Amino acid sequence: MKKIIAALLALTLIFAFAACGNEPAADTSARTATVFAMDTFITVTAYSGDETLEKVGKLMTGLDGKLSRTKADSDIGRLNASGTEGVTVGDDAATLLSEALGYCAESGGIFDITIAPVTELWNVTGDSPRVPSPAEIADAMLCVGYKYLTIDGNEAKFAYEGMSCDLGGIAKGYAADKAVDLLKSEGVTSAMLQVGSSIYLLGEKPDGSAYNVGIRDPEGDANSYVGTVKIKDKYITSSGDYERYFEVGGKRYCHIFDTASGYPIDNDLHSVTVITDNGAKGDYLSTLLFCLGLENGLRKCEEYGVSALFITKDKHIYTTGSDFAEFELTNGDYVHEK
């Protein structure tokens, strides 16, 4: 069974350098380890400090175990099984739940963590995705509404039977934030932390330059990109229709849902990439902007000063915000609208 929460939580941690600086790269071989837990690859790489890696690995496995919707004994799993009884969740789940509910409210419900009954019905990321009947969708939609999930301290509670929530949309970013905090506390000043397709770039490269990050080409393979952007000390993440989807009758159904209709998002966008300081917020914003579509998304970015890059289905790229000011287009199939 593919899991929904962070099935992309293939965590690749690449420490660009150890804290100690100027040694030739040949002397410090990068150490990497992967842990396979719950259908998830958790990967840690560093040029030194096996212990730090182990700690990061443990942190990631631990978070996955607390925040996974598909694991029955996780905080979220227990919450989803609790009906209207309510459960006491751990600090991580409580923090992230209240942060997530804040985002739900801010987006006016366009971003909604209680969409889980609908995603489960479609099962886009599972083994047997299908297009449900309008009646089934309407039924599932009755159980959606972030306002009916309350978190008070560590007490989380649904107001109605049949509700469930999924933090998969922002758990990756939260995990990245936590890992970066840990790295910093271990004295690492320069690191590249890859969580699935999202990356936290801690500090700058050992030579003092910014990281050069490619933006994935939604129509190409995993190694192709449309252009590059220089990043220091930021989190970059994308939401799009190209990574997890299924097709029926030539129509593509992606894993991000329109919370008003209960159908997968299908607008003029292929993907949205945002650069933020905060991982969970980055994940939220990329999802929200993808749901909004190009025009409303751009407006929202201007309004809130968000740095984002939009790739439309007709191969136009729109950038906004200071972090994308120096975006460099490298793929001639695309047009960069300025």
Place this chain on the structure above:
Amino acid sequence: MKSKLSLQFKKRDFIIIAAALLLAAAVFLFFLPKGETGRLYAEISKNGEVIASLPLDTDAEYVVNGDYENVVTISDGSAFFSSSNCPNEDCVHTGKLTKAGQLAVCLPNGVTLRIVGGEGDVDAIAG
């Protein structure tokens, strides 16, 4: 009795042989790396899913867990399975990979190590 298959080589057998070799050639061409210049990466996949893409110019060691444990080492521009606790250690015996398109496999662990070309000089790809 019906007619029987000849035990002596016939000219038309060459058609089968040619077809076999053509198949080999076609598949060879298909897997020929396409315009992959620039930086090379070691792409590690497990059960068909890419789990890591490591640049060949940066020495590294990568441990893949699963039913078995494989260690992939990247050193001096080559990538290889440096150790494994799988039954035959065929993956280790494959040796060092240095060119785009080369492949090493640990079947018991479902892991493939493949050399792929990157498009340019980026530190990572987001999205």
Place this chain on the structure above:
Amino acid sequence: MKNGLKKLTVCGLMTAVCLILGYLEHLLPFSLIIPLPGIKLGLSNIALLVVLLMYGPAYAYGVTALKCGLSALLFGSVTSLAFSLTGGLLAMTAMWLLTLTFKEKLSVFGVSVAGAVMHNVGQLSAASVIMGSAAVFSYLPLLATAGTVTGLVTAAVASRTLHLLGYEKDAVLS
């Protein structure tokens, strides 16, 4: 001896021959070239070809299945069973269809080469399903070329064997 009994005896014998050939192949350091356990050249095709031509597809498929099951039991694993079954059945099907349609045009050599190559295609298909990746097919050029050569060698041996068993004669010894 009754005809059926003789067929059964020969088939049993051929299964044993398959297993021995499979074991001999197992000893070759072939995995150094193709690092996929269970990928083989298919020397046991000699015996399978003999059974197919002497007794027809029903017996041939039976021996193929027996050989695959027994060799997995004796020296293999579940994975190698998947390999040899897919390879063996695909090879047998290719050879059977060729003997069915081009009996007058081809000889045992062409049929054997086709069998050997399809044997490899089948094994790689099984491997690619297990790995979830078609990348293993990049071994096919090497395997198919090697398969062509072994196919010719096994055909030569099978040809001689069939001759000795009186395949060309209209009345089969009984």
